Amino acid sequence: xxxxxxxxxxxxxxxxxxxxxxxxxxxxxxxxxxxxxxxxxxxxxxxxxxxxxxxxxxxxxxxxxxxxxxxxxxxxxxxxxxxxxxxxxxxxxxxxxxxxxxxxxxxxxxxx
Amino acid sequence: xxxxxxxxxxxxxxxxxxxxxxxxxxxxxxxxxxxxxxxxxxxxxxxxxxxxxxxxxxxxxxxxxxxxxxxxxxxxxxxxxxxxxxxxxxxxxxxxxxxxxxxxxxxxxxx
Numbered sequence: 001x002x003x004x005x006x007x008x009x010x011x012x013x014x015x016x017x018x019x020x021x022x023x024x025x026x027x028x029x030x031x032x033x034x035x036x037x038x039x040x041x042x043x044x045x046x047x048x049x050x051x052x053x054x055x056x057x058x059x060x061x062x063x064x065x066x067x068x069x070x071x072x073x074x075x076x077x078x079x080x081x082x083x084x085x086x087x088x089x090x091x092x093x094x095x096x097x098x099x100x101x102x103x104x105x106x107x108x109x110x111x112x
Numbered sequence: 113x114x115x116x117x118x119x120x121x122x123x124x125x126x127x128x129x130x131x132x133x134x135x136x137x138x139x140x141x142x143x144x145x146x147x148x149x150x151x152x153x154x155x156x157x158x159x160x161x162x163x164x165x166x167x168x169x170x171x172x173x174x175x176x177x178x179x180x181x182x183x184x185x186x187x188x189x190x191x192x193x194x195x196x197x198x199x200x201x202x203x204x205x206x207x208x209x210x211x212x213x214x215x216x217x218x219x220x221x222x223x
Binding site: 040041042043044045048056058090097098099100101102103104105106 | 142143145153154155156157160162197199201203209210211212213215216
């Protein structure tokens with residue numbers, strides 16, 4: 001009964017491909033997030049949804065498109081993958097912004 | 113900008129006390145979080161400060177001074193399992209609040 005789950009855990013793909021990462025939370029939280037953690041370990045917010053509504057959209061290439069079919073799910077689709085997209089992508093959820101965020105296990109994306 | 117600064121690395125001895133500092137730009141401040149991240153794992157929540165003062169939670173305490181743009185995480189009775197990265201994250205207001213994370217402090221605990 002994992003609180004925040006992501007699939008897949010590892011993703012190795014070639015440049016130019018399109019891939020998706022899925023995230024689900026069973027905590028009943030209203031807010032979900034996507035973060036990118038690069039090789040230098042910086043954790044950067046990419047997107048945030050509150051009750052299926054996009055509320056934070058950082059300066060991210062439009063090759064990245066989040067989708068929230070319901071408030072328990074937040075998926076990330078990436079088109080035309082580039083070498084620089086290689087990183088660990090974390091999904092997280094929280095009751096609201098002022099509350100602690102619960103992170104998923106991460107998806108390690110490697111683009112070759 | 114919304115720079116958050118914390119030391120890159122620290123080392124300490126098992127059983128000792130270590131203090132990890134974090135400084136940030138005060139404009140738009142709306143709360144500060146500390147997270148722990150073991151290598152290859154997800155960050156996990158440690159503490160949240162929004163008012164000045166010390167919050168204690170077992171072996172871990174976190175302090176905040178809003179006027180100085182300063183926080184620290186204090187770890188007492190260090191254990192080997194405390195070897196991890198400690199991430200300082202600040203919530204900045206601006207419509208919807210978002211967390212800006214520091215680069216993290218990698219703590220190595222030695223016997």
